[in-house]
Amino acid sequence: MLRFSVLGPLQIRTDAGPADVPGDLQRILVQTLLVCEGRPVSGESLAEEMWGEALPDNQANALQAHISRLRRRLRALEPDRPVSRVTMHPAGYRLGLGEGELDAAEFVRAVRLAESAGPRDAERTARLLGDALALWRGPVFGGFPGGTLCQLAGARYEEHRMRAMELRFDAELRLGRPAAVLAELADAHANHPLRERFCEQLMIALYRSGRQADALDVFHRMRRRLDEELGIQPSPALRRVENAILSHDPALTGDRLLQPA
Structure with a gap:
């Protein structure tokens, strides 16, 4: 094979x-x-x-x-x-391709399985997506995208990668392991600074790690970036996380704020 x-x-x-x-x-x-x-x-x-x-x-x-x-x-x-x-x-x-012969197809299949899993499957989801993300060896096609069909496919696979990262971070936070993903979350937020979901997750991970001031600083920098680069305000979901941190909302230690709005 x-x-x-x-x-x-x-x-x-x-x-x-x-x-x-x-x-x-x-x-x-x-x-x-x-x-x-x-x-x-x-x-x-x-x-x-x-x-x-x-x-x-x-x-x-x-x-x-x-x-x-x-x-x-x-x-x-x-x-x-x-x-x-x-x-x-x-x-x-x-x-012709058989099952398991194309890494991208296996990766997308794993993401879809994770999307259909429930909160109680957090351990399995974290393990499934950790293995799936390990399939990535660099940019799609090694940065040699080819023509339109390949470029569109590359963008599709990259979006699935972002989704896999979000789902894995959620699973690790549900399992009470913020320290396990804190460095990766900081990198994800730095590399994709306008993706609000990474910002939300980073704020929650910082708060759960006893770093409330750092979590609020991440929000303030995100708000300035959104205003300066896009001329928009933070989403309601991102503002909910800020308010929860300011009020020490018990939801920060539960699942509610890990659900996408």
Whole structure:
């Protein structure tokens, strides 16, 4: 079985170790087929991803040459496979994927499982998402996004990563472990300073760690940033956390303020 990784630099892993995908055009071709997760991609879409506006004179032949090259490469990596992974359909080309073979698909599946879990499953959720987030080895495609289809997929996977982080932080806070995520929360807030949910969670973690003044300072800096950069005021959810800290609301030690508004 091959395992494909796009949550970081593109990588194909075999039982013998990682295998290279040589050449920028081959990498874009593989990435595009992978992010469609088993759905066919039209030849026109593949050509636009690979060449953009600089399409070759005979794009159909050029694309077919790259498809043939990819088929040979994949067959060499799994010679016992009875049929080619890359097949042609009326709707375009398709790269066959089995369960567990694409890291991004496994990651999204874990996030959806976590979203459907209840507060009583906090321990399992924290463990599930910790393992899922460990699949990330860097920016999607290693910062080599390709064309529009790959860029949209990269943005989708990145949003799922933010959601996974939020859910994991909530789970750890429910379990009464603010110190376990405090440093990660500070990094998440610094790297995504306009994402209010990270700010809320950081304030709660600081408060639960006995750092009320620091928690309020985080809120004041967030309020200034929202005003200066977006011309808006903090959301009602963020203001509720501030008010709860000021009044030492018992809700800060429960689940209510961990529920997104």
